Amino acid sequence: MSRSLFAADALLPQGWARDVLLGWDDTGRLVEVRADAPAPAGVPRAAGPVLPGMPNLHSHAFQRAFAGLTEHRAEQQDSFWSWRTLMYRFAARLGPQHMEAIATWLYAEMLEAGYTSVCEFQYVHHDADGRPYADDATLSLALLRAAQRTGIGFTLLPVLYQASGFGGLAPNEGQRRFIRSTESMLRLLDALKPVCEAQGARLGLAPHSLRAVPPAALREALAGLDALDARAPIHIHIAEQTREVEDCVAWSGQRPVAWLLDHAPVDARWCLVHATHMDEGEYARAAASGAVAGLCPTTEANLGDGLFDFARWRGHGGAWGVGSDSHACVNAAEELLMLEYGQRLATRQRNVGADGSQREVATALTLAAVRGGAQAAGRPVGGLSVGQQADFAVLDAGHLALQGLPAPQMLSAHVFASHRSSAIDAVYVAGHARVTAGRHPLHDEAGAAFVAARGQLLED
Structure with a gap:
């Protein structure tokens, strides 16, 4: 070679x-x-x-097999929440062999589309009845094998998921395959660490969201992760939907990003996935923390999430990268195009992605997305x-x-x-x-x- x-x-x-x-x-x-x-x-x-190879900072691999299957009206007013119900039904049927086959094809697709590494936000842990497999790492290992076989760089982010809503609401039936105690999550991380290291993969943690992880569990999980690897990446879904923001305010009196910044040690290890709905104070504080904003423009468009205020984030010096999330589209350049076009529609201006050092939009977006994606991946893939x-x-x-x-x-x-x-x-x-x-x-x-x-x- x-x-x-x-x-x-x-x-x-x-x-x-x-x-x-x-x-x-x-x-x-x-x-x-x-x-x-x-x-x-x-x-x-x-x-x-x-x-430079583009890191994909947010992936739910199994959802690639679900792409295109929800583009029909299921309710009078469809939304992320009605889509989620359909996704749960699909996830309920998934077996280890399906997970590996879907991920192997997806990762080959990603490579063909210019992605060279992926951060896998892995939240399907148990069998169809919600019971742990004999090997508790079964589905994570299926993803690791798919990454190794295709040759894509890999960051594995097992997901901590405990509740169906803010305040520790009991999980619903559709979430039974996702649920873990904090102790079992830390045992899983401990078991996966040598496997990831042998493969050259990076291991981190993904508290699913503030609505799915109660405060005490979040603190305990972060402390356990630090004991295992104090530099491991941490990813979290946050402020994706306006209803999520409203529910968080009703629970805590604060918006989600503000609550997180006040109650967790958010820094450059963190990736705030979506972060679509922030106010001015949240934009300024989150950018100053050093965290990466994980933007998934084609999925956010597909789910009707709303538009991230890209100019405001960059104005505060915020880092960002792109991911393909639910894989309605698997194409690194397409995410950049959708990001730029969304901002053009919102601002009624052109060439929004250019910056002071790079007047070419595609060049400026590529370089920034590679930097932010590498930071979120926790791997030396920054260009x-x-x-x-x-x-x-x-x-x-x-x-x-x-x-x-x-x-x-x-x-x-x-x-x-x-x-x-x-x-x-x-x-x-x-x-x-x-x-x-x-x-x-x-x-x-x-x-x-x-x-x-x-x-x-x-x-x-």
Whole structure:
């Protein structure tokens, strides 16, 4: 395997550079990133501009098999909450073999679409009756195998879930597969830690939401996580829906993000997933905490969540990244496009994502999403620089939408003018080519297994 690549154009953390030589060691870490380099003899040459690999900071893998199946009116006024009821019914049928087949296809899809790592927010823990499997880690291990088989970088976030609403309301029947005591969660983390380390995966914790984890359990779980790994990432759903905000105010007298900031040690380890509905004080305080805002634009649009105030967050210096969440769409560039278009609709302005250092929208959004995604993943995948993992995607300069353009405009055309995945030629993870000529080696096999698993789940 070659441990180097020459690119006529590459997007480095500081911006676009010409004639870039990338070199990595046996562990897949970049040891050389040199611009204005002569093209070395015998070194492979990229087919087009090289982009940093995009981390996907929020995934519920099993929901990929559910995508497209709720696009019909189930109630007089459909919402996230009616969608959730249908999702619970689907999750009730899921077995370990289904989980692995769905995730294997999904992770191959992600790689083909420019994602090089994923944070898996894993909350289906038990069997269909809500009983622990003989091996309590069964479903988490299925996800780890899928990640290893496809070669995607992985952050596993087992989910703590205990209640159906604020104030510790008893869980409902649809949540029986998710429920864990804090003690059992800490035992699970302890069992998973050596497995993740052996695979090169990162282990963290996901308190599902403030409505699902009572305050005492949150404190206990965070203390237990710190004892296991004081730098482990922490992800939480928060302020996704206006009803959630209203219920939190009724319970505590505070909005969700404000309550969290006052009662938990929120810092750069944290990813605030969605954080869609914040007031000015919450935007300012959450950004100052160093936490990453986990934006999932296509899912948030699909579920009717609302729009994050992107300009306000950036104005406070907030970090952010993107995820595909429920996988209504699996495409890194599509999330950036949806983020930008949502802001254009909200502000009635264009090119909202450009910033002071990068006037090209696609370039500015890509660099920021990679930084924030890497922080949320807790892994060294923050772009093309020495010490980071050799995760990158190569655009096809011969693609009709990109042909003849300068590199920054090629990226713009990829995000705004192509089919978005069609212009990707190759994807590398830790220096290993996982996608070549736009295809993952498991594309056909994993796709067939996914279709079979979905068919079984939909049988009456």
